[in-house]
């Protein structure tokens with residue numbers, strides 16, 4: 001499978017692979033075909049099959065639509081101790097993501113803090 005990836009050449013003679021959120025510099029003249037291969041090599045976790053979300057007792061799971069990829073959903077889990085986890089590639093990589101931030105701010109609003 002190939003995700004929507006495009007190659008952008010900037011006016012100051014640089015080139016980037018763009019996949020929605022990430023801009024990755026590549027050699028000028030990179031073709032779309034090459035860009036897809038590079039992208040796949042650099043971000044293998046994006047292409048890896050997604051593990052099934054685990055529904056464990058005491059967890060609340062919120063299904064969130066990906067903003068960058070159509071028909072992709074991520075599962076944000078609110079744990080009993082108030083921590084929030086997500087199964088998107090960004091969270092696996094950085095241990096935070098816009099999905100967990102969104103859920104945390106919604107929880108704060110509900111609690112009025």
Ligand SMILES: [Zn+2]
Pocket residue numbers: 074086087088089090091096097098099100
């Ligand atoms: Zn996420």
